[in-house]
Amino acid sequence: MENEADAFYRELPKVELHAHLNGSVSVNTIEKLISRKPHLNIEHGMTAIGKGQRRTLDECFQVFKVIHQLVDSEEDILMVATDVIREFAADGVKYLELRSTPREEKRTGLTKKGYIESVIKAIKNCKSEGLDIDVRFLVAIDRRNGTEVAMETVKLAEEFMQSTDGLVLGLDLSGDPTVGHGKDLLPALLRAKNCGLKLSLHLSEVPSQQEESNLLLSLPPDRIGHGTFLHPEMGGSQSLVDQVVTNNIPLELCLTSNVKGQTVPCYSKHHFQYWYQMGHPSIICTDDKGVFSTNLSQEYQLTATTFGLSHEAIWKLSQQAIDWIFAPDAVKQQLKQKWEAMKPQVFK
Numbered sequence: 001m002e003n004e005a006d007a008f009y010r011e012l013p014k015v016e017l018h019a020h021l022n023g024s025v026s027v028n029t030i031e032k033l034i035s036r037k038p039h040l041n042i043e044h045g046m047t048a049i050g051k052g053q054r055r056t057l058d059e060c061f062q063v064f065k066v067i068h069q070l071v072d073s074e075e076d077i078l079m080v081a082t083d084v085i086r087e088f089a090a091d092g093v094k095y096l097e098l099r100s101t102p103r104e105e106k107r108t109g110l111t112k113k114g115y116i117e118s119v120i121k122a123i124k125n126c127k128s129e130g131l132d133i134d135v136r137f138l139v140a141i142d143r144r145n146g147t148e149v150a151m152e153t154v155k156l157a158e159e160f161m162q163s164t165d166g167l168v169l170g171l172d173l174s175g176d177p178t179v180g181h182g183k184d185l186l187p188a189l190l191r192a193k194n195c196g197l198k199l200s201l202h203l204s205e206v207p208s209q210q211e212e213s214n215l216l217l218s219l220p221p222d223r224i225g226h227g228t229f230l231h232p233e234m235g236g237s238q239s240l241v242d243q244v245v246t247n248n249i250p251l252e253l254c255l256t257s258n259v260k261g262q263t264v265p266c267y268s269k270h271h272f273q274y275w276y277q278m279g280h281p282s283i284i285c286t287d288d289k290g291v292f293s294t295n296l297s298q299e300y301q302l303t304a305t306t307f308g309l310s311h312e313a314i315w316k317l318s319q320q321a322i323d324w325i326f327a328p329d330a331v332k333q334q335l336k337q338k339w340e341a342m343k344p345q346v347f348k
C-alpha cells in the first residue's frame, strides 16, 4: 500500500464483499511466508503490483500462482487468513465476506476440507480476540477446473454451511475468465442455489462473454463480480443490463483491480459511473488488496475523487452495501445500528 487514505475514509465504517483470500495477503505477511520458504527464491515484486504499474489480466493470474506456492499448508492458511482479517478490521471494515478456492497439496497433507477449516479457525480466533469485524466465508469454484470439481466444491460448501452456523454462506465463481465456460458449471451452481447457498459470480470480466453472462444471469446470481462488459457501451447488450436491473442484482466493483489489470482503461472510464448514475446497487470492493496494493478506504476515496462524490454520498454508498451482504436480516439490522452510532464521529 503506497498511500494512506484521508481520515474520513479510514473512519468510515465499511462492508467488504469481494475479497479473495490469497490476493488480499499484505506485504508483511508475504515477508513472513518468504522467510518460511526461502528455497522458493520468491521476491516481493512477484506478488504485488505497485502504484502506476499495470499488468495484463494473464500476468495477474501468474502472480496468484506465485502466492499459491507460498501458501500451501494449514498453518499458512491460518496465518494468512488471520492477518487478512486483522488488516481489514484495522481499515475500518465491520463486515467482511472472504472468498477462496479450497486447494489440496499432497506434499503438506493439505486437503480441501482442511483448507476451509483453517479459514474458519482464523475467523473464530479473530472473533475471540474481540476484533470489531463480522467475517463470513464464500467457497470459490475455480472455473478452469470443470464440472466435476465444481460439483464437489458445492457439496463441500453445503456441508460447511450446515456445520458452521452461518459462517459459510455462499459460493463464488472465479478464476481466469478466458478459460472454461459457464455452461459446464451451471448444474453445480443450480444445486448450490437450491440448497440455500448464495451466489456471487464473476461475470463479463472480459469482453465477448455475452452468451455466458446471459446463461448465468438466468440463475439469477445474488451478486455480480465486476460485470465490466455487461453494458452496450462496452460491447455488452441492453438485454443483459435489463436482466441485471430487473432482478436488482448488485455489482461488486473494484476500481484499482480493473485499472491495474487493464480491463478498464482508466479510473474515469470505470463502469461504476454507468451503474451508479442509474441508481443501481453498486458496492465498492478491493478484489485483491495485497496484489493491487490498496485497501477499502483508498477505494472509497478513489471513487469519491474520480466521480466527484460528497462525503454524504460516500456514506450512503457504504451504508447501502449492508443491504447486499449474504448474512441474515438480523445481522443487517445490527450493522445499520452500528453505522448510525458511528455517524456523528465520522462527520465530526
Ligand SMILES: [Zn+2]
Pocket: 018, 020, 174, 202, 225, 287
Ligand atoms: Zn474477484
